Amino acid sequence: xxxxxxxxxxxxxxxxxxxxxxxxxxxxxxxxxxxxxxxxxxxxxxxxxxxxxxxxxxxxxxxxxxxxxxxxxxxxxxxxxxxxxxxxxxxxxxxxxxxxxxxxxxxxxxxxxxxxxxxxxxxxxxxxxxxxxxxxxxxxxxxxxxxxxxxxxxxxxxxxxx
Amino acid sequence: xxxxxxxxxxxxxxxxxxxxxxxxxxxxxxxxxxxxxxxxxxxxxxxxxxxxxxxxxxxxxxxxxxxxxxxxxxxxxxxxxxxxxxxxxxxxxxxxxxxxxxxxxxxxxxxxxxxxxxxxxxxxxxxxxxxxxxxxxxxxxxxxxxxxxxxxxxxxxxxxxxxxxxxxxxxxxxxxxxxxxxxxxxx
Numbered sequence: 001x002x003x004x005x006x007x008x009x010x011x012x013x014x015x016x017x018x019x020x021x022x023x024x025x026x027x028x029x030x031x032x033x034x035x036x037x038x039x040x041x042x043x044x045x046x047x048x049x050x051x052x053x054x055x056x057x058x059x060x061x062x063x064x065x066x067x068x069x070x071x072x073x074x075x076x077x078x079x080x081x082x083x084x085x086x087x088x089x090x091x092x093x094x095x096x097x098x099x100x101x102x103x104x105x106x107x108x109x110x111x112x113x114x115x116x117x118x119x120x121x122x123x124x125x126x127x128x129x130x131x132x133x134x135x136x137x138x139x140x141x142x143x144x145x146x147x148x149x150x151x152x153x154x155x156x157x158x159x160x161x162x
Numbered sequence: 163x164x165x166x167x168x169x170x171x172x173x174x175x176x177x178x179x180x181x182x183x184x185x186x187x188x189x190x191x192x193x194x195x196x197x198x199x200x201x202x203x204x205x206x207x208x209x210x211x212x213x214x215x216x217x218x219x220x221x222x223x224x225x226x227x228x229x230x231x232x233x234x235x236x237x238x239x240x241x242x243x244x245x246x247x248x249x250x251x252x253x254x255x256x257x258x259x260x261x262x263x264x265x266x267x268x269x270x271x272x273x274x275x276x277x278x279x280x281x282x283x284x285x286x287x288x289x290x291x292x293x294x295x296x297x298x299x300x301x302x303x304x305x306x307x308x309x310x311x312x313x314x315x316x317x318x319x320x321x322x323x324x325x326x327x328x329x330x331x332x333x334x335x336x337x338x339x340x341x342x343x344x345x346x347x348x349x
Contacts, residue, residue, distance in 0.1 A: 028225075029224065029225060029228040031190045031191070032187075032190065032191075032193070032225045032226075032228045032229045032232065033228050033229070033231060033232040033235070034232065035183065035186055035187060035190060035229060035232060036228065036229040036230060036231060036232015036233045036235070036236065037232040037233075037235050037236040037239065038179075038183075038186075038232075038236065039180070039183050039229070039232070039233055039236065040232060040233035040234065040235065040236020040237050040239075040240065041236045041239060041240050041244065042171075042176055042179045042180050042183070042236075043180070043233070043236070044236065044237060044240035044241070044244075044271070045167070045170060045171040045176060045240060045244060046170075046171050046173070046175070046176020046177070046179070046180065047170050047171075047176070047250075047271055048176070048180070049237075049271055049272070050250060050271035050272065051271070051272050051273055051276070051277070052250055052252045052256065052268070052271065052273070053271070054335075054339075055256060055339055055343075056252070056253050056256055057335075058332075058335045058336045058338070058339035058340065059253075059255075059256065059339055059340060061253040061255055061256055062253055063173070064173050065173075067173030067174065067177055068173045068176055068177040068180065069177065069309075069313060069314075070177065071173060071174055071177030071178050071181065072177045072178065072180040072181035072314055073181065073313075073314065073317055073318060074178075074181065075177070075178045075181025075182055075184075076181040076184040076185075076314055076315070076317070076318030077317070077318050077320070079181070079182065079184055079185035079188075079318070080184065080185070080188075080318045080319050080320075082185075083185060083188060083189075088189070090188070090189055090190065090191055090192050091189055091190060091191075092191065094191075094192055095192070096188050096189075096192050097192060098194075098319050099194065100321065101306065101307075101312075101316055101321040101323045101324055102323065103322070103323040103326065104306075104323075106304045106305055106306060107305050107306060107312075107323050107324075107326050107327040107330065108326065108327075108330050109304060109305075110300075110301045110302070110303070110304025110305030110306065110327070110330075111301070111305040111312075111326070111327040111328070111329070111330025111331050111333075111334065112301070112330045112333060112334040113297055113300055113301030113304060113305075113334065114297065114298060114300075114301025114302045114304075114305055114308065114330075114331055114334060115301070115330060115331040115332060115333055115334015115335040115336075115337070115338065116297050116301070116334040116335070116337065116338045116342070117294050117295070117296070117297025117298035117299075117300075117301055117334075117338075118298065118309075118331060118334065118335045118338075119334065119335040119336070119337070119338025119339045119342075119343060120289070120290050120293065120294030120297065120338055120342075120343065120346070121290060121291070121294035121295060121298060122272070123298075124197075124198075124298070124302075124308050124309040124310070125197040125198045125200070125201070125298065125302060125308045125309075125310070126197045126233060126308075126309070126310055128295075128298070129197075129230050129233040129234050129237070130233050130234070130236060130237040130240070131237065131272060131277075132234055132237060133233065133234040133235060133236060133237015133238045133239075133240070133241070134237045134238075134240065134241040134270075134271075134272075135237075135241055136272055136277050137279075138277055138278055138279050138281075138282055138291065139277065139291075141282060141291055141292065141295065142291050142292075142294065142295035142298075143295065144295070145291070145292045145293075145294075145295025145296045145298075145299065146201050146295045146296065146298045146299030146302075147201050147204050147205060147299055148295075148296060148299060149201075149295065149296040149297065149298065149299025149300035149301070149303070150198075150201035150202055150204075150205055150299040150300065150302070150303045151205045151209060151211075151213075151216075151299075152296075152300060153215075153299070153300045153303040153304050154202070154205060154213045154215035154216050154303070155211075155213055155215075157215050160304065
């Protein structure tokens with residue numbers, strides 16, 4: 001992955017501020033914080049965080065979630081096409097790059113396992129964090145458990161079929 | 163806040179806005195949209211335990227942890243200034259099914275009867291919250307992404323492995339919701 005954007009910012013900030021020479025500084029991260037705030041609001045007001053809507057989706061009782069995912073994809077595909085077609089750069093003028101994903105059996109086995117978890121908790125990773133913000137502090141346990149799951153995967157990765 | 167903003171947003175408003183997160187992160191700094199990678203970054207920064215999978219420069223990924231902090235903040239804003247006092251409208255068939263398990267509280271988008279500290283130590287609570295969380299963390303990393311990284315970002319960049327992963331997410335979810343969850347909720 002090309003991280004030149006980060007690296008450039010890193011060097012620039014490092015020379016400017018003497019207190020935190022090794023950190024890109026809070027200003028650099030503020031944009032991602034704001035992007036996260038917006039994404040969190042979209043997830044909640046769009047009811048993507050709703051356990052009920054997820055259950056309706058998996059039971060084919062409501063079009064809502066299919067509409068959300070479908071329209072998000074249309075916008076995503078068109079935006080990425082535009083970025084590539086017109087060679088659009090980042091706001092700092094750096095090139096935008098895409099990393100191709102390689103197929104492996106993990107996408108099937110892991111995908112099925114995550115699907116089972118999604119059907120149980122009614123939340124994928126993004127909504128889990130949004131739910132904590134909504135005041136459901138018990139979801140912190142779900143997140144800790146997800147971190148444990150990731151750790152166990154990392155530990156036994158070599159023994160799993162990929 | 164205007165009433166329109168407080169009410170649940172229709173899919174044709176929320177969906178496109180979620181889709182715009184993809185170009186937003188690309189334009190802000192050539193960042194690839196994906197949430198589940200943060201579980202790995204947390205492992206790498208807090209519990210690396212000498213595991214090769216957690217040996218990488220997670221500092222380059224701090225932006226993503228900041229993004230997630232933003233999601234939590236967005237949750238606080240949505241449940242205060244943008245809060246909708248009306249109960250969730252759920253499909254009658256699902257309402258009827260859930261009533262059979264004693265789930266009758268539709269005040270929030272999340273069933274408070276299941277998502278509470280009191281319910282955590284019941285059989286169904288342990289399976290749903292701890293078991294479910296584990297499956298989410300293990301499965302997303304095994305698959306190399308979640309609904310954001312594969313379904314939204316992956317398919318937006320026309321990666322066919324992401325389409326395969328998304329189909330598997332759906333198959334797993336359909337199996338859980340229709341075949342296994344009814345048994346768990348009866349416990």
